[in-house]
Structures are given as structure tokens and as C-alpha cells.
Amino acid sequence: MPPKKRGTGKGYYMISAVALKYNIHPQTLRLYEREGLIKPSRTEGNTRLYSDEDLKELETILALTRDLGVNLAGVEIILNMRRKMERMQKEVNEFIEYVKGELARGLGDWEQRLSTALVPASMPLDDEPRPADDIIDADDVQESKAEAPAGSTATEPHDR
Numbered sequence: 001m002p003p004k005k006r007g008t009g010k011g012y013y014m015i016s017a018v019a020l021k022y023n024i025h026p027q028t029l030r031l032y033e034r035e036g037l038i039k040p041s042r043t044e045g046n047t048r049l050y051s052d053e054d055l056k057e058l059e060t061i062l063a064l065t066r067d068l069g070v071n072l073a074g075v076e077i078i079l080n081m082r083r084k085m086e087r088m089q090k091e092v093n094e095f096i097e098y099v100k101g102e103l104a105r106g107l108g109d110w111e112q113r114l115s116t117a118l119v120p121a122s123m124p125l126d127d128e129p130r131p132a133d134d135i136i137d138a139d140d141v142q143e144s145k146a147e148a149p150a151g152s153t154a155t156e157p158h159d160r
Helices: 015-022 026-034 052-067 072-122 138-147
Strands: 012-014 048-051
Touching (some): 026 048, 048 052
Antiparallel strands (some): 012 048
């Protein structure tokens, strides 16, 4: 019978096969389920079916309890923290992708602005540079000197 919930189409294992594979009693698996540490799928007949994902979770539980001596309350805390961290990592990755997209879009805007701003600077100047005499009229300079107070020079400030 197919499982009621969850499944990727991969292997499913009955409780007896899992207990044998990991050298644990089926009651231990039932205890882990009651404690909420593992959630196997169920068939229409209510038979537990453990997926490959469930087995990975079980391996983590067994490593924590057997190898590190963590009690079931500690295992629950560790697994919950791990799940939260995985969710947070997913959110961070999504945010990074969002920022990358915004930066790419923003760079495109800046490239457009920069190319628009540089167009006048890249336009050719007059054929030849103009001498200063063409820019500043010599008669205006003479008039300015005549209007200047006696004893001052063009380089001296007037507000001493």
C-alpha cells in the first residue's frame, strides 16, 4: 500500500527492517516517534514506513545518543535548532539572490547614467584650442586696471 503522506518515490522501509538495520528495538523507534524526533509515513493500514530522509534523521539521533551521550530532550533541542538553522540558511540564500538581482539591476541603471553623462565629455572639442586673447578681451583688462584703487595690483585682494 502507498504511504498516506510525504514521499519522494524512493525507498520505504518497515519498522522491522529499520530496527534490524540499525540494531535497535522496534519499541525504540516507536519511542522516537512518540517524542516527535522522527515522523514516519503511514500506509492505509497504519503501518509505519520510514523514508530515506527518516533514516538520515534516525542516524543523527543514534549518533547523538550513542556516540555523544545526549539524552532525548537534548536530541530534541538539537534537531529543532538544526531545522531552524536550515530554514534560516534558506532565507539568507534567498535574500542574497534578491540583493544580487537588485545590484545587477542597479548596476545597469548606473551604467546607463554614466554613459549618458559621458556623452558630452566624449564629444570633440573645437578644432583648435583658442588663445587666451580670444577668451578674455584685452580692453576689459585695461578697464579693470583703471578702476582699481591706486597702489593695488591685480593679484592683491581688495578686502584687507
